[in-house]
Amino acid sequence: MQDRQIIGLIATFVAVAELGSFKRAAEVIGRSPSAVTTQINQLEELLGVRLLVRTTRNVRLSSAGEQFLGRGRRLLNETERLIRDFRGQGDKLAGKVELSVSPTIAVSLVPKVLHLLSDEHPDVKITLYEGLRDDVLNSVERGAVDFGIGPYADVPQSLSFERIFEQLFHLILPEKHPIARRGFATPADLHGLDLLCASTGATARAVLEEIARDAGLTVIPRYETLQYPTLYALVAGGLGATVMPVVDPNFLAASRLVAVPFQGRKVSRTIGIISRRGEPITAVSQLFIRAIQETALRYRDHFQLSV
Known part of the structure; x- marks a missing residue:
């Protein structure tokens, strides 16, 4: 089975798991319920484990399905970001960065970073989500954002924390x-x-x-x-x-x-970059990280930072 076929099977599984229904998943992804069932069966056969437990009333995840869902979501999110960042860009750096950031950083350094990037890299689009500890860590862990910034060094095993100031x-x-x-x-x-x-x-x-x-x-x-x-x-x-x-x-x-x-x-307190362990940082995300490092150095006296 080709890699792109496997990605399709994973996407179908994620749809069924999130919607809790083969029928609703079929409507969303534009396939027949029987085709969705066939794809789930193929994925389970390929993996050698049962991902979904079917009853006459509902569909629920098995323990293996719960683990597979998290990693499957991250794979699909990263694939989407990869294609989005590089499609049609040639040698021009462009793309989209989505990040979750703690409140004190959101209102101090981030506006200056956005101003810098909008001038130097107008084709880079940035989506910012402000949140406290649980919001930041959860959004990074489940792949909803590219990375996080905050004073949350005690990250779970699936994440890494790298000090910036x-x-x-x-x-x-x-x-x-x-x-x-x-x-x-x-x-x-x-x-x-x-x-x-x-x-x-x-x-x-x-x-x-x-x-x-x-x-x-x-x-x-x-x-x-x-x-x-x-x-x-x-x-x-x-x-x-x-x-x-x-x-x-x-x-x-x-x-x-x-x-x-x-x-x-x-x-x-230590402020750092929070990312998914073992997952590479995209080029546009690295651009933002470098920009916030440079901004922290430039404005260290203004915001009383130790860089």
Whole structure:
């Protein structure tokens, strides 16, 4: 059996598995139900395992089918991207990049990267999905995006994490606060502050809790929220202080806030590229990755990054 025939069998299996019905899959891919059944039988015979369990009422995946579905999806997605990126392009670099990125990177570095690429490579199309840890890792793992960017180094076995820079954390305070006038902070300063925190499970919260532990403190937040703009707004409203990266220096200045560094220690988290282990990165994806590395280096002082 030729490779392209095998790809067709896999595509039919993925359609049946996702739709849960031979009939609905046949309607979607434009074949008869009997042809779909024949293709599934051929795939199972080729593999020597049962992928689908059929009953009179429904179709469900076997344990082997569940494993095959994930890898089959990734194969089809990568095949589609490969053809899309190179069809008719000749020597001109073009194509599409789809990526999932953490919020603080999405609003700081990514706009500058997009501006750079739109000028130098107008034929490269970029689709951006913003998400927290589970969203980013799941979308990369199932092949919904080409890669991810974020502070999520503890990836599952199927993924890899490659560092690109460190995102430094500061104590965010109103500009007239005594600690702000002093010009530096210590972990002990957290004891006397109303803390505004990222929600439990967020990497920013883990950074804050590590600082507090070093000072023998327990974090008892006054308010918790997921997004950094809300934390900044609460600080600007006089409700306390937070420990976060310098995501938007202009927003800080406009809100009369300052980012105070911690004295004698580097408080940071590692930002990296999250990709599927063993799967090559496409040329257009490599272009984006190089662009974000160059942008981080160029704007390291502006966003307080350690490259």
